[in-house]
Amino acid sequence: MNFKEKLFKAALKNRSWLCVGLDPDISKLPSNIVKTPSGIEEFLKVVIDTTKDLVCAYKPNSAFYEQFGIDGIALLKSIISFVPADIPVILDAKRGDIGNTSKMYAAAAFDYLGADAITVNPYMGFDSIWPFLDYKDKGVIILCLTSNLSSSDFQKRQVIDIDNRQIPLYQVIARTALAWNKNDNVGLVVGATKPEELGELRKLVGDGIPILIPGVGAQGGDLEMSLKNGSNKDGQLAIINVSRSVLYASKESDYAAKSRENALALVSIMRSLLF
Numbered sequence: 599m600n601f602k603e604k605l606f607k608a609a610l611k612n613r614s615w616l617c618v619g620l621d622p623d624i625s626k627l628p629s630n631i632v633k634t635p636s637g638i639e640e641f642l643k644v645v646i647d648t649t650k651d652l653v654c655a656y657k658p659n660s661a662f663y664e665q666f667g668i669d670g671i672a673l674l675k676s677i678i679s680f681v682p683a684d685i686p687v688i689l690d691a692k693r694g695d696i697g698n699t700s701k702m703y704a705a706a707a708f709d710y711l712g713a714d715a716i717t718v719n720p721y722m723g724f725d726s727i728w729p730f731l732d733y734k735d736k737g738v739i740i741l742c743l744t745s746n747l748s749s750s751d752f753q754k755r756q757v758i759d760i761d762n763r764q765i766p767l768y769q770v771i772a773r774t775a776l777a778w779n780k781n782d783n784v785g786l787v788v789g790a791t792k793p794e795e796l797g798e799l800r801k802l803v804g805d806g807i808p809i810l811i812p813g814v815g816a817q818g819g820d821l822e823m824s825l826k827n828g829s830n831k832d833g834q835l836a837i838i839n840v841s842r843s844v845l846y847a848s849k850e851s852d853y854a855a856k857s858r859e860n861a862l863a864l865v866s867i868m869r870s871l872l873f
């Protein structure tokens with residue numbers, strides 16, 4: 599089963615387009631959790647167990663694991679394999695390098711870690727992305743318009759596309775991503791903090807491309823607007839990522855119940871609008 603099929607299956611089974619971000623931060627952990635990689639492992643496994651019927655995917659961000667060195671990589675691998683087999687894991691690593699190097703990044707993400715999809719940075723162009731696209735069953739989610747304030751430094755600059763049209767750079771990326779979608783395994787990242795552009799981008803790429811939408815919760819993005827503007831005509835494929843506001847719902851030992859409560863509040867809105 600490829601990434602998109604697995605994503606659809608999980609979303610329809612759980613009636614949810616929520617992706618919980620698994621970004622462990624020692625300073626935010628509940629007080630009863632031991633502040634070591636094995637303490638974090640226990641914490642993340644509890645959160646997965648308590649939310650696995652509420653999500654369409656999980657998204658561990660590699661940086662939060664790399665900070666612990668070799669133990670962090672082991673933790674990342676263990677967390678990915680702990681996620682139930684019918685729920686896709688998006689490795690958030692924003693990779694991209696010369697082709698020869700991207701090939702190694704792809705092998706690390708897909709063959710070693712066992713991720714179902716990865717986020718990639720398109721700045722270096724097609725030969726930096728094809729080693730990922732070449733894994734036909736894996737999702738390749740391309741940064742298009744990111745949620746951060748400084749995204750406009752480059753992404754909103756007006757540029758001339760190959761057909762001589764003057765458009766913002768993020769639209770060039772979206773149009774190019776469509777051209778790269780020969781294996782039907784391309785997705786885009788568009789921040790929830792950019793709702794107007796999100797709607798414009800959904801129209802531009804059509805109904806078949808998953809859009810990963812981070813920025814709801816801690817970054818202030820609006821859930822309903824993200825669903826309305828990011829979903830396709832059937833109310834699908836807007837993957838709403840929420841990390842901190844689900845993971846760190848409580849500093850106390852009731853964190854599992856509180857994480858579930860926060861995830862369920864988001865999913866209830868999704869269910870009332872989309873399912």
Ligand code: OMP
Pocket residue numbers: 619621659690717743744745746787788789812813814815816817839840841842843
């Ligand atoms: P919270 O703000 O805690 O919900 O986390 C958001 C997660 O999404 C983090 O792992 C970010 O690195 C990631 N992210 C963004 O916040 N903005 C983007 O534009 C892209 C991503 C991403 O690629 O997932």
